[in-house]
Structures are given as structure tokens and as C-alpha cells.
Amino acid sequence: MWRDHRLGIVVAAVGCALLVRLDAPRAATPATLQRAAVHAFDVDRLWPKPLGHGWILGSVTGVAVDARDHIWLVHRGLASLTARTEAGTGTTPPTAETCCAPAPFVLEFDPTGTVVGQWGGQGQGYDWPVSPGGIAIGRDGDVWIAAAGPPDVLARGADSGDGPVPGERGRARGPAPSATPADAQVLKFSRTGQFLLQIGHPGRTGTPTSTTDLDRPADVAIDATANEVYVADGGSHQRIAVFDATSGAFKRQWTGHGRDFARVSCVSLSKDGFVYVCDRTNDRLQVFKKDGTFVKEALVSATTKGLGSVWDAAFSPDAAQRFVYVADGQDQKIWVLQRETLDVAGSFGGGGRWPGYFFGVGSVAVDSKGNVYTGETYEGKRLQKFLQK
Amino acid sequence: MARHGISSRRDWAVGAGFALALTGLGLGHAWLARVAAAQPDGGLVQAPKFEVDPMFPKPLPNNWLMGMAIGVGIDAQDHIWIVHRPSTLSPAEAAADQNPPIGSCCSKAPPVLEFDEAGNLIGHWGGPGEGYEWPQSNHGIFIDYKGIVWIGGNGANDAHVLKFTQDGKFVAQYGHFGKNAGSNNFENFGRVAKIFVDPKENEAYIADGYGNKRVAVLDADTGRFKRYWGAYGHKPDDTNLGPYDPNAPPAQQFRNPVHCADLSVDDLVYVCDRVNDRVQVFKKDGTFVKEAFIAKRTLGDGSVFDLAFSKDPQQKYLYLADGMNERVYIMLRDSLEILSSFGDGGRQPGEFFAVHSIATDSHGNIFTTETYEGRRLQKFVFKGVQMVPRNQGVVWPK
Numbered sequence: 059m060w061r062d063h064r065l066g067i068v069v070a071a072v073g074c075a076l077l078v079r080l081d082a083p084r085a086a087t088p089a090t091l092q093r094a095a096v097h098a099f100d101v102d103r104l105w106p107k108p109l110g111h112g113w114i115l116g117s118v119t120g121v122a123v124d125a126r127d128h129i130w131l132v133h134r135g136l137a138s139l140t141a142r143t144e145a146g147t148g149t150t151p152p153t154a155e156t157c158c159a160p161a162p163f164v165l166e167f168d169p170t171g172t173v174v175g176q177w178g179g180q181g182q183g184y185d186w187p188v189s190p191g192g193i194a195i196g197r198d199g200d201v202w203i204a205a206a207g208p209p210d211v212l213a214r215g216a217d218s219g220d221g222p223v224p225g226e227r228g229r230a231r232g233p234a235p236s237a238t239p240a241d242a243q244v245l246k247f248s249r250t251g252q253f254l255l256q257i258g259h260p261g262r263t264g265t266p267t268s269t270t271d272l273d274r275p276a277d278v279a280i281d282a283t284a285n286e287v288y289v290a291d292g293g294s295h296q297r298i299a300v301f302d303a304t305s306g307a308f309k310r311q312w313t314g315h316g317r318d319f320a321r322v323s324c325v326s327l328s329k330d331g332f333v334y335v336c337d338r339t340n341d342r343l344q345v346f347k348k349d350g351t352f353v354k355e356a357l358v359s360a361t362t363k364g365l366g367s368v369w370d371a372a373f374s375p376d377a378a379q380r381f382v383y384v385a386d387g388q389d390q391k392i393w394v395l396q397r398e399t400l401d402v403a404g405s406f407g408g409g410g411r412w413p414g415y416f417f418g419v420g421s422v423a424v425d426s427k428g429n430v431y432t433g434e435t436y437e438g439k440r441l442q443k444f445l446q447k
Numbered sequence: 448m449a450r451h452g453i454s455s456r457r458d459w460a461v462g463a464g465f466a467l468a469l470t471g472l473g474l475g476h477a478w479l480a481r482v483a484a485a486q487p488d489g490g491l492v493q494a495p496k497f498e499v500d501p502m503f504p505k506p507l508p509n510n511w512l513m514g515m516a517i518g519v520g521i522d523a524q525d526h527i528w529i530v531h532r533p534s535t536l537s538p539a540e541a542a543a544d545q546n547p548p549i550g551s552c553c554s555k556a557p558p559v560l561e562f563d564e565a566g567n568l569i570g571h572w573g574g575p576g577e578g579y580e581w582p583q584s585n586h587g588i589f590i591d592y593k594g595i596v597w598i599g600g601n602g603a604n605d606a607h608v609l610k611f612t613q614d615g616k617f618v619a620q621y622g623h624f625g626k627n628a629g630s631n632n633f634e635n636f637g638r639v640a641k642i643f644v645d646p647k648e649n650e651a652y653i654a655d656g657y658g659n660k661r662v663a664v665l666d667a668d669t670g671r672f673k674r675y676w677g678a679y680g681h682k683p684d685d686t687n688l689g690p691y692d693p694n695a696p697p698a699q700q701f702r703n704p705v706h707c708a709d710l711s712v713d714d715l716v717y718v719c720d721r722v723n724d725r726v727q728v729f730k731k732d733g734t735f736v737k738e739a740f741i742a743k744r745t746l747g748d749g750s751v752f753d754l755a756f757s758k759d760p761q762q763k764y765l766y767l768a769d770g771m772n773e774r775v776y777i778m779l780r781d782s783l784e785i786l787s788s789f790g791d792g793g794r795q796p797g798e799f800f801a802v803h804s805i806a807t808d809s810h811g812n813i814f815t816t817e818t819y820e821g822r823r824l825q826k827f828v829f830k831g832v833q834m835v836p837r838n839q840g841v842v843w844p845k
Contacts, residue, residue: 115793144800359550
């Protein structure tokens, strides 16, 4: 009697995903008007599947897709959860009965969004990051993780009467920065989490031209053919450093073209052998040859201040990789650039907590079908999937 | 003053005796509820079934963002009203509002938002204005049977409630900012969490609150204080009780915050004693009837954030939002037994971070808002009374 006959319609509509509109380019130059057709995306509102176990994600800092189209993420775990309000079963003693505790740091999802692998944390013979950064999958399915150090602390909104606003004083007890040497390493594991290699050592940053030391590296990329690992080496270094992916031996390095990198935050390799580097707070994407020779650059949303606009980059899966997807964690969108010209062809997203919207979208990856995956840091704390139409 | 309240010594003594007689019964209910909740997927139970609507609401216009969402109410047209705190948005999020702007996203939405049934934003207002004191930290929204919008506030100095028309025109203010004088005062409040208006008697029940430890009842037209009471119907006492201890005997006073005071069709007042992890039920005159403990080992913010009633004529079911364990309990209103629950922690549809407020529309659909960094309005579509698991987890559409 008290059921609504319209419910059927409501539920039928649930299956249709939101069409994420691609905005027109902000400046319609002749070059951008002649752009090739751009793919549209639908957010998949019901992906991935609920984690279960009372697990929640902390700030997600890295997303990658492997050769089997499995999706990998790394997140900051308990250190990024608010002890008093968020990590009720993850604190000692617990403050809640059924929820929530941090999921393991590294999660592997199959294409249906089911967790099929989980590991991470401190172990014998290596230094787990105080705060991870990017993640990349190597030649044999090896998993590389950068130790980026904690992100910038955001200025908070006004306090509330509901108790402390989530913030540093309410954070769960993570590794104390004063007692723990700062992140300065990249790590290589097997796909099941066996430690294989560490480059750099916590608390030992050396010089910006060091052949052994790193400083809060933000991201890694793997050149399977050459068996090399490219490191977006941040902190006081602000360079791209290249190492042998098996021995960890230093091979070469370079810094920003023109102006130095202000906040190097990603490194990605295209199939045709170019190195794409995110220079986040300069709102700049720079392209190099593998030997460090500068090729070209583009400013993306050049008026963006604050945290900057160029956080991470990934390529469309077509043979020519015609598009570059740039994650912009300040403007809360994914920019779609034509790779040839680096012109903005469109964007999707926006600020908010509902599906298809972002808070701190700092990671982007693409599968073999062209679906786009995003990771949100800060209080976004999500992995989202966007289906290519 | 005495004529306004049930404050004679004799009345309090009678109330206390009644409370003691019923304490054992209340604990019995609590025990039953705990057993029911403890069965992990222990078979099926007949209870209302819900599915999250991941398409609801529609995107906000104007690049608007919501802060902590700390109230939801439904009006006679089944419009969904929420109140949130724009001031809790960080400069990095409200980047377009900075001077000069930091980025293109986003701007703070006005504090009061009205959605139609389809989830379209159709009204928005709120904030400081002439003739009233907008709360330092707004909290709780209720639309009464005359269509008046009531708003509370739990800022450190908020001691008042506000009434507006549905288009945001100021109607009345009861109590004054900065004037809190404790739980036995007849003029002001102590950081009000929620309001509920009884259409039969035209009385407003005030969950009072984050500073005071009482339910206060007012004439809904004049704001005149009529009566108030504390836990078990005792005279309220503002002594700090210290942290909640699940192993201690039940506290004889509410802990802050008194977070809801909602009236059922059969004239019972259901009070959320949030940090004490309990619901207490009273007659309209403040006589204690019964209580139930919910997830009793929950510390921190507590388990009993807000509640709402099912929309069958008898209001057979009670829906209780637990913002620490991140779920909604489906309870039998009469026995206060937990039949089932749905929800889990997380940022995806049907998951929660600090599910704070809950309301039902005329079709029986549930709406929730999340505070802290959850900051969402979500809709759960009523699918009828069915056999459901004891622990439903995240209720996605099939």
C-alpha cells in the first residue's frame, strides 16, 4: 500500500550511467577547432565493488593498469585517516564495532572491480614509504612504488561544532615525521608483494645530481624494452633520473627545460619513445626524448594556482596514442589533450563527492579498451572508472 | 517560571522511580538488539528493503560544492531539504571563491538547498541577514506541517533556533546567540542539534543539544517554553560526565550531544543520546518509557546519530543512522529490536563517511546526509518489505 508505483522507473534509470560532458576548449583557436573527434566517457557508478571487511581507502596516490587490464592502486592507509571519526576499527583500542579500518596499501582489482590481490606495508629488507606516491607495473608484472612523502597539508575550512574538523590533530597515528627519516626511495616488488629492489634510502637525499640518492620521488615509469626505470625525483632534486630496472644502477638524468621543474609529479612513457613529465605547480607538461632532449611543452589551465593543474598523465590505448589524459587535482578534472599538438580537446569531471566528480584527482591510468581510471588523494579517497563510449 | 515546566521536586522524584523500574526492561531490549545485531548474516529476516539510487541527486549547478551536510528534512511535497556548512570547505576546494581565484573549481553552495523528487536543485538560500542571528555552525533542518523551515545551530555560542519561510524569508528566532544559560533555562538553548514539530499540539521538540542535556518543548508559534526534561525524565544536570564507558552503568543524564528528538504517530518522543549509544523513548510529557543501546561498545562520536520512521500508518519501523559504524539500522519501533542494517564505510554510492542525518519521504524512501568529509546527500529507494539478510552491506541496485 505504501509503495510507490514510480519506483520501477527510478530503478530502471539507475542502470544508465551519467554522460560526462566534454567541455569545449576554453580558447577556441583554429588548431583546436580542427581537432579530431574526442571520445566521450560515462562514469561507471558501480565500480569497483565494495571492498568489504570494513575496509576503507585512505588518500589514493597512485593508479596503474597492467597487461591483463588489472587495475592497481596504492593509498596512504591509516596515516591519512582521521582517527576520531573515520578509522573506528583501525585504531588501538577500537572506537567502533564494525567500521572502518584501512585496506592494505596495495590493491589489485580485476576488470570487474573485484579485489584479487592485496599487500603492502613494512617488511624485511626494505623501507616502506611514510607516504607512497605513484605506482607503475613493469615488464614481468613487477610493481614499482615511489616513496613521495606526505602531500602538502591543505588549509582547513572553518571549525565546526561537531568536534574537530578532520585535520592533523585528528589524524590516526602514522609514522611520526620527526622520528622517521623522510621518504627518499623507490621500491620494486613482484606482483604478489615479494620485495625485489630498492633505490635510495629514507633520510638520505644527497645532492640533486646524486647517482644513488633520491628525494621524495613522486612517480615512476618503466621502459620494458630498455629495462630502465624513470623516476620523477622530487623534493630538493626536481629532476628525471633513470636507473637500470634490475640492478638499480644510475644511467642518466635531466632537469626542467627553460625554467626548472617546480614540482615534478609524474613521468610517463609513450609507445613511440617520448617521456612526458608533469610539472605540477608550473601547470606544465614537458615532453623529452629518452636521452633527456627537450621536444615540446604545453601549459594546461595556465591560470591555475594553488596545487597546480598537471598532476599525472596517461595515454589513450590506440596505436598512435592520439590522446593524453592529464589529471588536474586543483580544478578537479581530467583534461584530454591531443598528443600530437598538446592542444586541449576537452575535459571531464568537476568538484564534488558524487560519482564522476573529484576531490584531489591526482592519478590517472588507461586500460587496453580505453577506459580511464582515476585515483583521488586528500579526502577524495576513491578509485573511479570512466567507460569510453 | 514554574508554570512553564514540569520542574517540581515531586515530579522529578516520580520520574526517577519510574525510570528505575524500567531500567531492567530497557537493558533487556538492548540485549535482544545486541544478539540480533551480532548474528553475521545469520539467515534472513522480514524487513523493509532499500537500494541506493546512484543517480541521485542531479549535479549541483554553478560549480557548487557542499560542506559538512548536517541536516535533512522532507516537506509535504516530498521535496528534500538539506542544510550544510559552506564554511567547512577548504580554500583548496572552494578555489574559485578565493580572491583572486586559485582555480576553476569550485564555489561554496548556499547553506540551505531544496531538491525536488527527481533530485534537481530547485531552491537555495541561507546565511546572515537582517533581524536574526544566523548560526555560527548550522545544524539540523525540519519543515513543519505549516511549511515553516526550522534550523538549529551547534556553534560554541549558538543558543537559538530559527524559522524561515520556504523561500528563505525570516519568520522568528527563539533564543539568542551567546546567551546559553544551561539546561534549566527557559529563554535560550545550548547548541541545538535538531527540531521536530508536533502538528497535533503545535509544539516544537528541540534536541538541546551540544551544550545542554535536555529535550525542550516550545509553542511552535510563539516560542514560549512549555516543558523540558533530561535522560530518564530526570531534571537535567549539566555536570560533565566524562568520556562514555560502555562497561559503566547507564548514565543517568544525557551526554552531549542530545542529537534528535522525533515524535512518532502514537505520540512517543524518540531521543538520540548519541555518545551514550542509546535511544530513549518518552511520552510527550517527558515520562520515560524505554531505551535501547545500539552498538554499545562504540566510543568517539557514538552510534545514535539520527533516526526516522517508516511511512506505513503505524510507523512500524525505525531507521537509525550510525555515523561511527557507517550503517543504517532497520529496527522494529515497538520493541527497538534491530532487524537488519545496510551501509558500510567508503566514498562510493551506498557507502558512508559519518552518516549524520536521516529522513523518509511519503513513499518510504530514505535520504541521508554525511558530515565531516562525507559531504553527500544520498537516496535509498524503498523496495517493499521483503526477506533480507541481517547485515545487508552496501545496497547496490541489482
